[in-house]
Amino acid sequence: MDEINSLMHGFSVALTLPNVGFMLVGLLLGVLIGVLPGLGGANGVAILLPLTFSMNPTSAIIMLSCIYWGALFGGAITSILFNIPGEPWSVATTFDGFPLAQQGRAAEALTAAFTSSFVGALFAVLAITFLAPLLAKFALEFGPPEFFAVQMLTFCSFIGMSKEPPMKTLAAMMFGFALAAVGMDTVTGQLRMTFGFTEMLKGFDFLIAVIGLFGIGEILTTMEEGLAFKGKSAKINFRVVLHTWKELLQYWRTFIRSVLIGCWMGITPGGATPASFMSYGMARRAAKDKESFGRGNIEGVVAPETAAHAAGTAALLPMLTLGIPGSPTAAVLLGGLLIWGLQPGPLLFVEQKDFVWGLIASMYLGNIVGLIVVLTTVPWWAAILRIPFPVIAPVIIFICAIGAYTVHSSIFDVVMMLVFGVFGYLFKKLRYPLAPLVLALVLGDMAESSFRQSMLLSQGEVSIFYSNWLVGSLMALSIFLLLLPAWGALKSMLRRREANAYLGR
Amino acid sequence: MSTESETPGPALRRRGPEAGVALLLLVIGLIVIVDSLRVGIEWADDGPRAGYFPFFIGCLLSLSSGWTLVRALLSWREETAIFSEYSQLRDVAAMAIPLTVFVAAVPFLGLYVPGALLIGYFMRRHGTGGWLATLAVAIGTPIVFFLIFERWFLVPLAKGPLEAWLGF
Numbered sequence: 001m002d003e004i005n006s007l008m009h010g011f012s013v014a015l016t017l018p019n020v021g022f023m024l025v026g027l028l029l030g031v032l033i034g035v036l037p038g039l040g041g042a043n044g045v046a047i048l049l050p051l052t053f054s055m056n057p058t059s060a061i062i063m064l065s066c067i068y069w070g071a072l073f074g075g076a077i078t079s080i081l082f083n084i085p086g087e088p089w090s091v092a093t094t095f096d097g098f099p100l101a102q103q104g105r106a107a108e109a110l111t112a113a114f115t116s117s118f119v120g121a122l123f124a125v126l127a128i129t130f131l132a133p134l135l136a137k138f139a140l141e142f143g144p145p146e147f148f149a150v151q152m153l154t155f156c157s158f159i160g161m162s163k164e165p166p167m168k169t170l171a172a173m174m175f176g177f178a179l180a181a182v183g184m185d186t187v188t189g190q191l192r193m194t195f196g197f198t199e200m201l202k203g204f205d206f207l208i209a210v211i212g213l214f215g216i217g218e219i220l221t222t223m224e225e226g227l228a229f230k231g232k233s234a235k236i237n238f239r240v241v242l243h244t245w246k247e248l249l250q251y252w253r254t255f256i257r258s259v260l261i262g263c264w265m266g267i268t269p270g271g272a273t274p275a276s277f278m279s280y281g282m283a284r285r286a287a288k289d290k291e292s293f294g295r296g297n298i299e300g301v302v303a304p305e306t307a308a309h310a311a312g313t314a315a316l317l318p319m320l321t322l323g324i325p326g327s328p329t330a331a332v333l334l335g336g337l338l339i340w341g342l343q344p345g346p347l348l349f350v351e352q353k354d355f356v357w358g359l360i361a362s363m364y365l366g367n368i369v370g371l372i373v374v375l376t377t378v379p380w381w382a383a384i385l386r387i388p389f390p391v392i393a394p395v396i397i398f399i400c401a402i403g404a405y406t407v408h409s410s411i412f413d414v415v416m417m418l419v420f421g422v423f424g425y426l427f428k429k430l431r432y433p434l435a436p437l438v439l440a441l442v443l444g445d446m447a448e449s450s451f452r453q454s455m456l457l458s459q460g461e462v463s464i465f466y467s468n469w470l471v472g473s474l475m476a477l478s479i480f481l482l483l484l485p486a487w488g489a490l491k492s493m494l495r496r497r498e499a500n501a502y503l504g505r
Numbered sequence: 506m507s508t509e510s511e512t513p514g515p516a517l518r519r520r521g522p523e524a525g526v527a528l529l530l531l532v533i534g535l536i537v538i539v540d541s542l543r544v545g546i547e548w549a550d551d552g553p554r555a556g557y558f559p560f561f562i563g564c565l566l567s568l569s570s571g572w573t574l575v576r577a578l579l580s581w582r583e584e585t586a587i588f589s590e591y592s593q594l595r596d597v598a599a600m601a602i603p604l605t606v607f608v609a610a611v612p613f614l615g616l617y618v619p620g621a622l623l624i625g626y627f628m629r630r631h632g633t634g635g636w637l638a639t640l641a642v643a644i645g646t647p648i649v650f651f652l653i654f655e656r657w658f659l660v661p662l663a664k665g666p667l668e669a670w671l672g673f
Contacts, residue, residue: 051658167569171530174566178537181562185544185555192555193540216604223600224593390632391624395646397604398620401611402650406660411612414663418608425597426526429588430519448558456552 010357030070047403096300124313160481180444217424262310279307537563615665
């Protein structure tokens with residue numbers, strides 16, 4: 001088994017003392033980020049990214065990905081103890097987690113949540129370990145048309161799978177592409193949409209957009225929702241943990257189902273949030289006692305947490321092998337790879353073995369260590385949330401401003417952060433999805449160059465996109481996903497007409 | 506938030522911001538189209554020109570936001586969905602206004618001093634802590650960040666006259 005050998009090599013990279021240290025720092029920072037409102041996986045990683053520019057890329061990605069795992073764990077703490085989802089993907093966890101805490105079973109709920117997160121992540125990492133090299137080998141044959149087809153599939157699946165109105169998803173995505181196009185055109189060197197402003201020459205950096213959209217936007221939305229943090233306290237002792245673990249064994253079906261949903265939604269960029277909702281819904285539908293859901297059923301914590309963590313982890317699979325991130329946080333990590341001078345994509349597995357397998361090994365370690373860390377430190381994190389919001393909010397804004405500034409040492413970026421923050425608030429209120437915007441901003445240049453290269457290859461013939469079975473089927477699948485919402489709208493229109501005819505109108 | 510003045514009542518209706526944002530995106534889409542036409546959307550000797558790809562993007566952005574705008578305008582009268590209550594908007598403004606002042610001050614004063622002022626203002630205005638706690642957090646936080654960034658990671662942040670006077 002080649003993969004096992006590579007993985008063992010990866011462990012030898014990840015298990016050095018400095019890397020384990022970075023792992024711990026990353027996990028603790030990640031949980032903190034997950035617990036605090038306004039700081040999440042995506043913008044937390046974006047703010048810390050500039051600090052890693054001078055680090056060794058392997059250590060840097062280990063630390064940053066551990067921040068991501070930590071944030072995934074941390075989201076569960078606030079949703080169970082405070083009924084405040086620290087992250088969008090933990091909204092579904094509040095449905096049953098908070099009622100459990102109200103019944104005084106917070107420790108059980110937290111243990112169940114952390115364990116489920118761990119199981120979800122573990123299986124997703126196993127999937128990455130064995131699927132990623134295969135997919136990478138396969139993708140080595142890809143040319144520009146194939147890459148464009150995969151990118152097309154990514155974006156179409158947003159429109160097809162998103163819960164938000166499809167036209168708004170499309171608009172948010174195209175807004176991202178438009179922002180990505182600002183600045184110098186990489187092929188011809190012409191300036192686009194700069195209108196004579198020197199600040200616009202560099203274009204819009206997605207890190208600034210992420211900090212503004214998710215950080216400032218989130219703070220503004222939190223202001224609106226009122227700031228009373230009334231939480232339950234929790235201490236976890238070892239007896240409760242063992243007891244809960246024993247209880248969790250009977251939910252093996254839920255685990256398997258949620259892992260599958262999570263991995264699927266992570267690899268196709270549905271992301272962790274829809275995965276958690278979908279998994280919660282499926283668990284409820286499959287359960288015998290549907291009534292108990294929403295009133296404190298452990299299964300209602302297990303299902304969304306497993307799926308969210310599996311999706312969050314699986315999102316790194318397409319990022320590493322194809323250079324296409326499955327979630328906004330994965331997009332930020334991808335941006336990091338580019339800055340450290342690593343080209344994500346299939347060649348990464350050939351040229352940067354240490355890096356890739358070190359990262360994969362650190363995923364195993366990070367999740368094991370993460371589980372232990374959160375189980376032992378829950379009371380402290382809960383205490384942090386008792387700091388009044390008027391203290392936390394301006395400090396978080398200050399941190400966001402520092403993060404925005406350090407990306408390019410540019411004050412203009414701090415102003416842009418504010419602009420993106422206002423957009424984030426408005427978009428969230430009006431149900432424009434933010435994830436496709438960020439992904440389009442990150443992938444814009446790549447998608448454009450693969451499209452233009454394909455067009456060059458074919459001398460402008462669109463037929464290159466169905467010239468062989470691979471491109472053809474990817475494109476067909478994209479168009480199918482693109483038309484999915486239209487089909488749904490048509491069906492509901494027909495049904496309405498039928499109902500009207502039946503009523504004799 | 507320019508639509509705050511219309512429809513007196515406890516809540517701001519959704520249709521105003523909905524149409525406003527859609528219109529803004531439509532205008533951005535049109536700008537993209539115009540600029541793509543300027544740099545050229547056709548082929549040159551060496552391949553597609555710079556406006557080739559953004560032109561499509563501009564078209565799709567204009568179409569999708571135009572759709573949202575038209576729908577918002579068509580259902581203008583019967584639409585009753587709520588964007589936010591005015592009291593909630595006041596809470597948002599309580600954050601947004603000091604935030605804007607903070608960002609506006611950064612070019613002149615650097616990051617540290619406006620940061621301290623923002624934290625101090627917010628704790629005094631909305632918090633319950635005393636002067637001592639406020640001063641400690643407001644001045645302590647920037648100092649901690651100064652140490653982390655400038656000392657440990659050697660990443661210089663924007664500085665203003667105060668830092669210059671202190672000799673940094």
